[in-house]
Amino acid sequence: MSDSRLCPLVRKELNAYFDSPAAYIISVVFLLITGYFFAQPLFLRNQADIGSFTDLAPLLLTFFVPAITMRHFSEEYKSGTIEILMTLPVRDRDILLSKFLASGALLAATLAFTAVYPVSVALLGKADLGAVAGAYAGLWLSGMLLVSAGLFGSTLSRNQVVAFIIAFLIGFSLFLLGKVGAFVPVWLTPYTEFLGLDAHLANLSRGVVDTRDLMYYATGSAFSCSCPRFGCG
């Protein structure tokens, strides 16, 4: 399909986000929580870095991303509009891609508002711009991995709450896998570290761009996106 047909699909999804209060509410809650945890060490301990934000953000993303993806297919099933969408001359993968890209855009917009944190740090002290850029890239890529899991969850049920819970369980499992290294047999540690979000995000937050990390995000997103079967078949 030409891009000219993907554009209207993406635009529809973006309009659905920005015309509804839900996306604003979810984004504002995300910004309030991250803002609180960023400002606390800044004012209480005079410590100017974005570590407190980047440490907390992955856990918050496991809630935030399912909240923005849960409606995608569940709502189409519930309202019956999936029948309209799937009888248009577009491929299934383009429908999926449009929802993936729109969620990615909302995630990027929300993360863009948090840029005020590194800007504050740069004004108050010295910020490592490479590490900051790496951390944001890592957060966005982690978010996109969770978006693909969220879309997968959304294809499984016409109930948005069920879709949210499925996506959250997948995302939280990935989050936990990065934390359990100390509690599993030594031979298992490299696997849990590789599958978890933490290690990859830590590398990027240090400004290290490793192709293994990029492959992790790319293959994870592609795998989740290849699972959905959202038609009635």
Next chain:
Amino acid sequence: MIRAENLVRKYGDTVAVDGISFDISPREAVGVLGPNGAGKTTTLRVLAGFLHPTSGRVGIGELDVLENPLECRRQIGYLPENNPLYEDMEVSEYLEWVARTRGLSSEACRSAIQNTVGRCGLAAVVGKSIGELSKGYRQRVGLAAAIIHDPPILLLDEPTSGLDPNQALEVRGLIAELKREKTVLLSSHILSEVRASCDRVIIIHRGKIAAQGRPEELAASASRGDRLNLVVRRGAGDLEEVRRALAGLPGVASLSMEAQDGEARFVIMGNPSAEDMRPMIYELAVAKKWPVLELYREAASLEEIFRSLTA
């Protein structure tokens, strides 16, 4: 133009469509009739490419729906059952989205929207949110979305379902206009709608085709002999004598009489093998000097055919 060969569609163990075959010619309007759960919607969904057939083949023109899904969808305008729409969108926004997703350029899109809005009578609501519209207008929006790319084929699943009589009449008028230039396949369980809109009828029952043909062909094939009505003025003679004379005609299977006000109505059922009895009755009436008010043959109605096939 539209072809189904031994089409089977199952949901788990339930067979919704069980080996149906039909051909629809270009610019033919065909109605799919059947009781609820007969398999009408499933058939249309398979033709529209929303469902895959479990077995059998479905073709649009020369193309197979499974092998060329996108090309087939381009040729089809589809109004699904219950007319699902994006409630948050405005009418113009929705039509533009459908047109752009169907590949119309921005210029073609503008003219298509203008044309479709006029044709479907949507000018008064074009800037309104779809969620605010009445059911009649929503149905028109669904129809507008189905025809905006000027497809040669229209699949309409219960297009007047839930509409009041005036709204239904308006939608039927629009369909009548569209069928002059397009191939139309519509499903319904409203018999008058199918009779008013379609050249041919396919009656589906329990996933199989129970009958198909032009309504008059179905009437002829369903007829179990002539059903004639003879109305004579009372007081012109002994009604019992009239009855005896009619009963004595060759080919009469049964006879009933109903007398009211100033007239008597005889309903004469002929044997299936009997010839047209009207000339005989006419000659008898002339010979006996009966004052005949009416003599006509009743054809089996679509309702009777439908009931006899699906009850």
